Amino acid sequence: xxxxxxxxxxxxxxxxxxxxxxxxxxxxxxxxxxxxxxxxxxxxxxxxxxxxxxxxxxxxxxxxxxxxxxxxxxxxxxxxxxxxxxxxxxxxxxxxxxxxxxxxxxx
Amino acid sequence: xxxxxxxxxxxxxxxxxxxxxxxxxxxxxxxxxxxxxxxxxxxxxxxxxxxxxxxxxxxxxxxxxxxxxxxxxxxxxxxxxxxxxxxxxxxxxxxxxxxxxxxxxxxxxxxxxxxxxxxxxxxxxxxxxxxxxxxxxxxxxxxxxxxxxxxxxxxxxxxxxxxxxxxxxxxxxxxxxxxxxxxxxxxxxxxxxxxxxxxxxxxxxxxxxxxxxxxxxxxxxxxxxxxxxxxxxxxxxxx
Numbered sequence: 001x002x003x004x005x006x007x008x009x010x011x012x013x014x015x016x017x018x019x020x021x022x023x024x025x026x027x028x029x030x031x032x033x034x035x036x037x038x039x040x041x042x043x044x045x046x047x048x049x050x051x052x053x054x055x056x057x058x059x060x061x062x063x064x065x066x067x068x069x070x071x072x073x074x075x076x077x078x079x080x081x082x083x084x085x086x087x088x089x090x091x092x093x094x095x096x097x098x099x100x101x102x103x104x105x106x107x
Numbered sequence: 108x109x110x111x112x113x114x115x116x117x118x119x120x121x122x123x124x125x126x127x128x129x130x131x132x133x134x135x136x137x138x139x140x141x142x143x144x145x146x147x148x149x150x151x152x153x154x155x156x157x158x159x160x161x162x163x164x165x166x167x168x169x170x171x172x173x174x175x176x177x178x179x180x181x182x183x184x185x186x187x188x189x190x191x192x193x194x195x196x197x198x199x200x201x202x203x204x205x206x207x208x209x210x211x212x213x214x215x216x217x218x219x220x221x222x223x224x225x226x227x228x229x230x231x232x233x234x235x236x237x238x239x240x241x242x243x244x245x246x247x248x249x250x251x252x253x254x255x256x257x258x259x260x261x262x263x264x265x266x267x268x269x270x271x272x273x274x275x276x277x278x279x280x281x282x283x284x285x286x287x288x289x290x291x292x293x294x295x296x297x298x299x300x301x302x303x304x305x306x307x308x309x310x311x312x313x314x315x316x317x318x319x320x321x322x323x324x325x326x327x328x329x330x331x332x333x334x335x336x337x338x339x340x341x342x343x344x345x346x
Contacts, residue, residue: 002155002156009173009183009187010159010163011163012183014164016188016194017165017169017191017197018220021201021220022220023198024198024204025208025216025223029216040331041203041330043297044200044203044330045200045228045229045292046289046302047305047330048200048228048229049229049288050305050306051309051329053282054310055309063317064313066314075279076282079286083287083289083291089131089284092284092287093287096279096283097279098276100279
């Protein structure tokens with residue numbers, strides 16, 4: 001059912017995925033961070049979230065191309081406003097899905 | 108019979124709060140897990156093998172890439188190396204979370220580290236910042252998402268082809284979640300500036316380099332630019 005070479009492959013994949021997840025928690029939770037590094041880390045979450053979401057909105061295809069007319073971007077505007085007004089994660093997910101579904105029906 | 112103790116009630120509460128925070132992630136994971144299961148099965152993997160990959164790796168995009176490389180006949184070494192590069196971004200996320208895990212012992216953080224993903228990181232960090240979030244609640248978030256991922260990929264392996272693509276806008280669940288988490292992170296002008304810089308950089312980089320290394324590159328650079336801006340402001344204030 002599980003081939004041994006496949007088992008080795010997923011063990012290797014699991015290990016190289018786990019190590020970057022674990023090392024910073026293991027090292028950084030024990031010592032005081034230098035101030036510039038703490039300031040940098042403080043900005044990392046907002047930077048990552050933005051870097052994760054923006055290309056999803058304005059690029060598509062493989063290789064990727066720039067497209068400002070994607071329904072993902074058009075739906076993002078009301079979804080973003082909804083999130084600003086409500087600050088509710090679950091509500092925003094449901095609203096976003098609904099709007100995207102509607103956009104699919106209309107476009 | 109075991110009497111319900113204070114401790115027991117407290118852990119039930121922690122569990123409930125964790126699941127409450129984690130359900131939007133599950134909603135987003137389910138369609139992706141299903142799609143992964145279908146693709147992996149078409150690439151010739153057994154449902155048990157598919158579930159095993161989701162259990163051991165637990166990182167969506169790298170699993171999709173691994174499956175497509177497998178069906179293209181790539182070597183195990185090149186798949187492992189690619190997985191490493193794709194998932195290196197978690198290094199930054201764990202670094203941000205580490206600050207909140209100072210009081211937690213090593214074996215527990217070793218367990219916690221397993222469940223750090225883009226989504227659980229974003230949900231937990233927001234909670235750690237804005238409330239009295241306990242590491243056990245954060246662990247429940249991680250593991251709730253983990254269960255959703257493993258179950259959906261196995262369900263996909265067996266039955267995904269019967270579910271219509273794009274049903275009920277489910278493809279948009281993760282984007283909507285990231286948008287809301289982004290809004291919650293915008294705590295001042297510096298954060299807005301960093302977000303704009305990161306977004307623009309990410310889009311530009313995504314257009315010129317294949318793969319998803321643009322996420323790490325853009326966020327490292329944007330946060331660096333943000334720190335420089337913050338430092339400049341401090342200097343101006345002192346003059």
